[in-house]
Amino acid sequence: MRGVFLDLGTVSNGDLDMASLQRALPDLDLHEQTGPTDVAARIAGRDVILLNKCRITRELLAANPQLRLIALAATGVDNVDVNAARALGIAVANLHDYCTPSVAQHVFAVVLALTHRLRDYDALARRGDWGRTTQLPAFPYPIRELAGRLLGIVGHGALGSAVARIGKAFGMEVVVANRPGGERLPGRRDLHDLLPDTDVLTLHCPLTPVTQHLIAVREFGLMKPDAVLVNTARGALVDAAALAAALRAGRIGGAALDVMDQEPPGPGHPLLEPGIPNLILTPHVAWAARESRQRCLDELALNVEAFLRGERRNRVD
Numbered sequence: 063m064r065g066v067f068l069d070l071g072t073v074s075n076g077d078l079d080m081a082s083l084q085r086a087l088p089d090l091d092l093h094e095q096t097g098p099t100d101v102a103a104r105i106a107g108r109d110v111i112l113l114n115k116c117r118i119t120r121e122l123l124a125a126n127p128q129l130r131l132i133a134l135a136a137t138g139v140d141n142v143d144v145n146a147a148r149a150l151g152i153a154v155a156n157l158h159d160y161c162t163p164s165v166a167q168h169v170f171a172v173v174l175a176l177t178h179r180l181r182d183y184d185a186l187a188r189r190g191d192w193g194r195t196t197q198l199p200a201f202p203y204p205i206r207e208l209a210g211r212l213l214g215i216v217g218h219g220a221l222g223s224a225v226a227r228i229g230k231a232f233g234m235e236v237v238v239a240n241r242p243g244g245e246r247l248p249g250r251r252d253l254h255d256l257l258p259d260t261d262v263l264t265l266h267c268p269l270t271p272v273t274q275h276l277i278a279v280r281e282f283g284l285m286k287p288d289a290v291l292v293n294t295a296r297g298a299l300v301d302a303a304a305l306a307a308a309l310r311a312g313r314i315g316g317a318a319l320d321v322m323d324q325e326p327p328g329p330g331h332p333l334l335e336p337g338i339p340n341l342i343l344t345p346h347v348a349w350a351a352r353e354s355r356q357r358c359l360d361e362l363a364l365n366v367e368a369f370l371r372g373e374r375r376n377r378v379d
Contacts, residue, residue, distance in 0.1 A: 063130075063370065064089045065110035068096040072114040073135050078356050082363035083112075086370075105129070112362060113141075120146035131155065133365050135358050138296075139378055140269075147379055154379040155365040159220045160357040161349035165294050166224040168348035169264055170232075172318035175342060176290050177262075179203035206261075206288070209233030214260035216241065216253065216276070217267030217295065225264055234262070243272035257284040262292065269296035277301065282308035288315035294348040297322040306332040309341055316340035320348040 065087040071094035074080075083090060087110060096104055096116055105111050105126055111118065114135040120143045123129065127150075132142055134156045147154050175181065182203040186192060213229040215222045218238045226236045237260075239253045240246045253276070257263070263285070267273055277291065278301035285291075291314060293300050302323055308314050317340070319333070325346060327334055333343060349355075361376075368375035 063087060063109045064091075064107060065112060065366075066091045066093070066104055066108045067112040068093055068101065068104060068116040069114050071095050073355050073358055077352060078359055080359065082360045083366075086363040086366040087112075110366060112366075115141060118142045118147075123147055123150055123152060131366065131369050133362055133369075135362050144379055152379070153369055153377060155369065155376045156378050157358060157361050157365070158376060160361050161351070161354035162220050162224050164351035164354040165221050165348045166228055167351070168320065168344075169225050169292050169294060170228055172292055172342050172344075173208070173262055173264075173290060176316035176318060176340060177206045177208065179205060181342075204288070208262075211235070211261035212237060212259050214239055214256050214263045216263070216265050219266065221294075222264075222266040225266065229262075241267055241273070242276060243270070254281070254284060257281060258286070260289055261286065262290045264292040265295045265299050267295055267299070269298050274298050275301045275304075277305070279304045279307075282313050285314050287312060290315055291317040293318075294320045297325065303332045306335065306338055309338050312339075316342075318342040318344075320344045321346055 067083075067090060070092050091104070093104060098117065101116055101118070102122060102125065105122065107128065108126070109128055110131045110133065111129065112133050112135065118132060118141065123143065123146050129152050131153045132147060132155070134142065134154070137156055137158060139154060139156050142154060144154050186202070209232060211234050213226070213234040213236045215226055215236065216239045218226070222238070226238070229236045237256055238250045239256050240250045242253060246252070265276070267276070276299045282304055291300070291305070297319070300319065305317055309317060319342070322331070322333070324331065333341065365376050
């Protein structure tokens with residue numbers, strides 16, 4: 063079996079153990095990055111494609127009748143034409159639960175940064191305000207405890223459940239929202255009913271036509287003025303322009319996004335404009351703890367080995 067990893071550099075910067083992949087696919091070509099114009103040449107004649115971000119179209123699949131497996135180093139498969147792969151008899155496999163600890167940690171890292179106003183107080187100390195007085199006569203940036211606050215979670219799979227456990231450890235009340243368009247479940251609340259009571263809202267649901275712009279102008283209008291929004295799921299769950307306007311107007315207390323509706327965001331993106339208060343942006347790194355990235359490669363190898371044994375491990379086709 064001849065394999066190619068098109069964009070290993072999106073998972074490893076040379077700090078991971080490749081042994082599991084090399085055992086699964088001894089004949090494996092590794093590329094740090096592959097541009098769109100180079101994909102066709104690099105997958106030609108290969109039986110297995112490993113990838114994270116590269117796009118695989120129907121035309122590329124049709125041009126490679128020898129191709130048997132596409133294994134993604136990710137959960138999302140929107141960069142692969144899965145319908146075309148199914149029609150052509152090409153297996154597609156993804157990953158599950160490999161980065162849960164890292165993402166859950168990230169959620170509370172940004173929640174604490176926002177609720178303790180860490181960046182604001184860091185800036186205050188660095189510009190000398192602290193040094194000009196023996197003590198701060200007032201605390202210009204309100205700090206809140208998490209204990210007793212309501213943590214609203216949209217999406218209660220492995221990630222949402224891990225975040226819920228940490229929230230409970232902080233003494234928060236945890237409420238899971240019914241997913242829009244899904245079944246109403248006992249003990250959960252509809253999102254629009256939950257929003258006025260929520261202090262921290264964190265998103266862990268997939269992007270679908272129903273959940274696109276799940277949080278937009280109407281939803282920001284329902285939220286508390288000191289509520290915090292965290293999105294580590296999919297960028298288009300949040301209306302970026304509406305979020306920028308809500309933060310500027312003080313309609314919510316803060317937001318942290320690890321994902322954007324366009325990645326990387328282009329010039330003129332509304333959330334890149336200067337002067338938006340209480341906004342933390344990170345470049346899709348919530349999952350990127352070294353341990354999670356190693357688990358990613360090891361799980362990728364297990365998917366390949368399972369396919370070679372005729373098993374349907376993590377198959378999405």
